[in-house]
Amino acid sequence: MANTYKVHFVSNRNPIVNSQGRITGFGPNLSQAQGVDIRYGEVQVTVTGAPKQGKIVPGTLRVYDEKILVEKGKAQIRGSDQMFSALHPAFVSAKTIILFAHGFFNTFSDSVERAATILSFYGIHAEIIVFSWPSAGTLIGYQHDRATSRQSGPAFARVIRRLATELAGLSSTAPRPTVHLLCHSMGNYVLRFGVQALLAQPQDTKPGETQPAVPATHLPTIFNQIILAAADEDSDAFDRQDKLKALPDLGRGVTVYYTHEDWVLTFLSAGIEFNGPRLGAGGPDNMATISDKVSAVDVSDVVPAELNMNSHQYYRLYTPVRDDEVAVLAGQAPDKIHNRAATGVPHRYRIEPAVG
Template sequence: MKHYILTNRPVQKKAGKIILKKNEGNDISSLLYYGELELSANGKATYNLIEEEPDANFQINYPMPNNAGPTMRFFRKIYNDMREITQKNSTKRDILLFIHGYGHSLEKSFKFLKELENKYVNNPDCSVGKIIMFMWPSKSHFISYSHEQDDARASGNTLANFYIKLKKFLDQYASKYQTENPDYNRGYLHVVVQSMGNLLFQQMIEKLNTNHRELVDNIFKEIILVGADIESDVFEEGHPLSNIIDYCSRVHVYYHKEDLAMKASRLRSLLTFNFRSKKPLGKTGPNDMRQLNSNIKVVDVSELEDFITADSINDLIDDKIIQHRYFMYSTKVVKDITEVLNGKHSEEIEGRRATDRSCLFRL
């Protein structure tokens, strides 16, 4: 099955093709590349990339002209693909934008995409029919952690630019198509953000809030933050994600009190003189749940003991001990997220236990 990738990883050009570099250097592309990617059963990736045009040359036209630029063509490709998928299977109407975290080589990114395909796209109970993976430069060295944070922020600015173009496409192309074709039931765009990818996503929102407030809109249906490597007070007034609900219909935050990746993150912040005053959101959940918007829901997964769906012993060791990638390797969390993506009411999702806080549930 083909999915889509966005990337600002360094590239090289060979025989007229754009190839992602495999090295883990400090390069970060100032340009964004789009493409389709297909993974074989053994995880081998085949992809084609195109380079975005300069912002000054970006245009949206309806109908699409023959000389349309690469970004317009990429957006319409996704739009048309989802229309065809919806016509064939009305339950597979949605697209999932996935933003990975710290320490992702090319091979690890491709492996994650394959796992997401297996757990969600190939799941007949899930509404997701295609995945867009944003692959940002990520190196997986302890000493590079602070540099990786810088790369995440720079990549967040790049993703903000993509958001601006997507918003214009939805306003100037998709809305006109739907006006002319009222029977077309377009699906939803969801976002799942993992680990340090949340810092990237936070930076995207900060840039949009500061420089493009007029374009802020709820173009996403569900935003899901898992193992978030950002501070736990981000939703409070005056903090970066205080208006996150302006971008979507609902937010879910998943956290695990024994997430060792979050403990390591706090240790790194001390060792790199980048101390955080608050514990990571992915370890404690929001700092003050009394201040949360009613459409922000929190799920405590600290009591999970069902890491049984990993494909290898290494995955079982990583996730049974580290407790960080439960959104792929816990059957209960996969089922819970599936129900969220399907739009089920938070209080009606099977397996959740209510608490004395209306926003907080436990699995």
């Protein structure tokens, strides 16, 4: 059975333009202003099969107009205004909204198709916004992706700030959407530099305002749940102010999924690229020194030990992990989620195989 989903996107990739001047897609490199400038849009994706596979519906890519530099007296045209106008019904009807940052080895098409398969596999009635940063979309492009993901932090921070502005603009008596953040693989590295950009500038500045001279140490709560899956990030990230120590401020809860069976993290990232111990391979270094909002969930017992990409894509392929994530997004208490077992370390759990 096939289902079609609308995927909202924000991208700091280089636009691909046809002879008529129309944007027909996005490439693997940073956009013109070193990746700080971003474009907004939407696309329809059809999802079929098991495992879920997505395919962009031809002719449905819509990139919103953007014109910031205008003549005096004329109004600017902002793609963000158009996207949040399209999302307004979801905001006022208290719908679920997921902001998704994909991992490495993703073309633009891969990223939006992946977002649609997540909605389908999770079975959540939600709107999804994918931040499509400039991944080369090749397995040998790891170093390229590492560099562009680092440079994409400020653009990701822009998206989060605008989302926060929209939420702040809602009436205190009006229904409020439930907003989650989901980051996979190197998308967590994007998140690190997004958090640092938010600390440097927590809120959008108005014309004539200056940025704070001293970086903030805390951030406003924007998300309900934050999920970090197969994070290609350092295992000490939550202990370091220059990494993700401030991240728990952004959400009511943070869940880190990890497995030592993750081939990409243990072989490619840590083994070949000589990165330190990975957050997505062993979880946080020391649960006792980090925020109590953070839970760590070991999925090793329900992810097959395979030397392929599946062990890195478990968050969207294996139902035991999916069911755990859906429970997290539904707001279930960490110690009450079905098929989780305590490990003896506070806030650290493992998913057990279903019996029968």
